[in-house]
Amino acid sequence: MFGRRPDDAVEKLRRGCDREELRADGTTAAVIDASFTVEPGQIFVVMGLSGSGKSTLLRMLNGLLEPTAGHVRFDGQDLTELSDRELRQVRSKKISMVFQHFALFPHRSVLENAAYGLEVQGVPRAEREKRATEALELAGLAGWEKSWPDELSGGMQQRVGLARALATDADLLLMDESFSALDPLIRRDMQDQLIELQDKLKKTIVFITHDLNEAMRLGDQIAVMRDGRIVQTGSAEDILVRPANDYVASFTQDVDRSRVLTAASVMDTDVRGDEAGCGCPTATSGTPFGELCAISARVSHPVAVVDTVNGERRLVGVVPRQRLIGSLGDEQGDPAPCDSPRAGGEKVAARA
Numbered sequence: 001m002f003g004r005r006p007d008d009a010v011e012k013l014r015r016g017c018d019r020e021e022l023r024a025d026g027t028t029a030a031v032i033d034a035s036f037t038v039e040p041g042q043i044f045v046v047m048g049l050s051g052s053g054k055s056t057l058l059r060m061l062n063g064l065l066e067p068t069a070g071h072v073r074f075d076g077q078d079l080t081e082l083s084d085r086e087l088r089q090v091r092s093k094k095i096s097m098v099f100q101h102f103a104l105f106p107h108r109s110v111l112e113n114a115a116y117g118l119e120v121q122g123v124p125r126a127e128r129e130k131r132a133t134e135a136l137e138l139a140g141l142a143g144w145e146k147s148w149p150d151e152l153s154g155g156m157q158q159r160v161g162l163a164r165a166l167a168t169d170a171d172l173l174l175m176d177e178s179f180s181a182l183d184p185l186i187r188r189d190m191q192d193q194l195i196e197l198q199d200k201l202k203k204t205i206v207f208i209t210h211d212l213n214e215a216m217r218l219g220d221q222i223a224v225m226r227d228g229r230i231v232q233t234g235s236a237e238d239i240l241v242r243p244a245n246d247y248v249a250s251f252t253q254d255v256d257r258s259r260v261l262t263a264a265s266v267m268d269t270d271v272r273g274d275e276a277g278c279g280c281p282t283a284t285s286g287t288p289f290g291e292l293c294a295i296s297a298r299v300s301h302p303v304a305v306v307d308t309v310n311g312e313r314r315l316v317g318v319v320p321r322q323r324l325i326g327s328l329g330d331e332q333g334d335p336a337p338c339d340s341p342r343a344g345g346e347k348v349a350a351r352a
């Protein structure tokens, strides 16, 4: 809660008062009832429009803002119960932030910038330079250590920000609109790089964005926020295929479904059992949509989806071609019978 008498405002919310009524009293309920768990090694994306409460939520995760009510549990501790000193310790050792605007020091070299978090931790110079050099290499900036920030493009500056966060070895990375200031192509590049790094490093990442496509590309789990509340948490597929309400559905309208859907979300699970009996190529539940289309084009019958469970191959579904096409257009129904059979039907002149 921001503004006057925050505790009273919490009480009022609990009694059913809405956000607008509180605003009339001069209080902003920035984040309301936002409960979620981030598993280690996950990229958890918080997505929402401007003003929905994302940054406030993120600042509560690293203790920069204290929740008026509720708890933030991290690594066995409740951050809301720590002293300022303990909180600073957790922040400097275990949590790293990557901001939208790169927050680099213009009069420090790229290496010194990348080593900054370690300097704050009091790590000796030789050690911090070694670790910062490694982090710069991970972020794709080997050879740029001695350059100055203003010699780097925006994308490269953001890589320095990323390297700074990686150099500290923090388990938790908080990324606040980290790629939003970048040109679309560079932004995509950075997203790819983050996914690649994450495969290697297995950090726990909370990533804030207002861009649903970015959320879907990056997020193992995505929380969609609206007016301070989380309206849905789920995988990209959950959000696309099973939106919790019209608001979430309206967001997903422009999403390229073919980039998100997998065999699991389009297959028919009602199977006979012998569909994978021939020698034709098959898919697995996780086969991406594009690959599934390619398999479907190569076989003359529905694609069998076969998963390996406990070393045993199991048929879990089939994907008729019509389902592939229907799922792209968000059409689940069966085709309507054609009421004007070709034989004897009216002839339509074909255009030359």
Ligand SMILES: Nc1ncnc2c1ncn2[C@@H]1O[C@H](COP(=O)(O)OP(=O)(O)OP(=O)(O)O)[C@@H](O)[C@H]1O
Binding pocket: 002, 003, 028, 029, 030, 048, 049, 050, 051, 052, 053, 054, 055, 056, 057, 210
């Ligand atoms: N320090 C503050 N004092 C008062 N109100 C605040 C403060 N910080 C944020 N707010 C309000 O809280 C609400 C949520 O803001 P927040 O910045 O968390 O949203 P956001 O989703 O991150 O938006 P954006 O993408 O524009 O940064 C907004 O109504 C905002 O005006």
